[in-house]
C-alpha cells in the first residue's frame with residue numbers, strides 16, 4: 135500500500151490531473167478546523183520548541199544531527215548548526231506554535247516546522263499566503279510508529295487555524311505529487327578531501343593531483359566592486375531580487391525586512407556579496423548558505439563543508455563570471471564543495487563551471503493546489519528552500 139497517508143491528502147493524483155481546475159483542490163472551512171491537537175501514542179507529548187532557548191535549540195540540533203536526511207548511500211548526514219536553524223526558522227512574522235516537537239520523558243523524538251510565506255504561483259496576480267514546511271524528522275529508534283503522518287496532520291491543523299490552506303516543501307523522495315523534479319550538482323573546491331571522504335571517486339585515468347589541477351581556482355575574485363553585502367545595500371538588493379524573481383512561475387516577493395533577515399551576512403550561516411559600481415550603484419549580487427554534512431564514518435574527517443547556492447542576480451556581470459567568483463569566495467571561506475540545483479538560471483553556469491550532477495533529485499511540492507501546468511520545469515522554479 136504505497137503512500138497510504140498521501141492518498142488521503144488533497145494532492146492531484148494521476149487520473150484526476152486533467153479534471154481539476156487550477157487553484158485550491160479543497161476549500162478550507164475555518165469553523166471546521168479541529169481546535170485541539172491530534173492524539174499521540176501513550177507517553178508522547180506535543181511541545182512548542184523555543185529556538186531562542188539554548189537548551190531547546192541544543193535538543194533540536196542533536197535530534198537532526200543524529201536522525202535527519204542522509205544521502206542515498208548513507209555516507210553523509212546534514213548537520214544544521216543552531217545559528218543556521220535560528221536563521222531558517224525565526225524569520226519575520228514567525229508563529230511560535232509552528233516549530234513543533236514531540237517528546238517522550240522530556241527527550242525530543244520528533245520535529246516538524248513551518249514558516250509563513252507568500253508564494254506567487256504561475257503569475258503575478260496569484261499570491262497565496264501559506265506555509266513553507268521543513269525539518270520533518272523522527273528519531274531513528276521510533277520509526278514505523280506512523281508518527282510522521284501525525285506530525286504532518288498537526289502542523290496542517292495549526293496552519294489551517296491561521297486560515298491558510300496551502301504549503302510548499304521539498305523532499306528527496308517521491309510521494310504524491312511533485313510539481314517539479316530538480317537535479318542537484320556539485321562543484322569540487324577541495325578535490326583531495328572529496329575523494330578521501332568518498333564524496334567523489336576517481337576513474338581509472340584520473341589521479342588526485344590531476345583533479346586538484348583541474349578544479350584549481352584563482353586566489354581572488356575577478357569582478358571589480360565585489361564585496362560583502364552591508365545594511366546600506368538592503369534597498370537595492372530588494373529591488374534587484376524582486377525584479378529578477380518575476381521571471382519564474384514560483385517565487386516569493388521580499389520586503390526589505392525579509393531581505394535583511396535572509397541576506398545580511400551571518401558567519402557560518404549565509405554569505406552574500408554585492409557588486410558595487412560607481413556612485414554606489416549595486417548591479418549584481420550572489421549568495422550561498424552553509425550546510426555541513428557529518429561524514430558518518432571516516433578515519434580522517436568528521437565533516438564535509440558544503441556551500442549551497444542561494445539566490446544570485448546578475449544584471450551587468452555575466453552570470454558565469456559572477457558564479458565563478460562565488461566559487462572562489464566559497465573556497466576562500468573554507469568550503470570543500472559548492473552545491474546547486476538546476477533551478478532558475480543555474481543551468482547557464484553549471485556545465486561551464488565544471489559542476490557534476492549528483493546522484494539524486496530534489497522534488498518540489500505544493501499542498502492543496504492544482505497548477506495550470508501539471509509540472510513545472512526546474513528553470514521555472516524561483517524558490518530555494520534550505
Ligand SMILES: COc1cccc(CC(=N)NC(=O)c2cccnc2OC2CCNCC2)c1
Nearest residue numbers: 203204205210211212304306318427473519520
Ligand atoms: C553531502 O551530504 C548530504 C547529506 C544528506 C543528503 C544529501 C543529498 C541531498 N539530498 N542533497 C540535497 O537535497 C540538496 C542538494 C543540492 C542542493 N540542495 C539540497 O537540499 C537542500 C534543500 C532541501 N533541504 C536540504 C538542503 C547529501
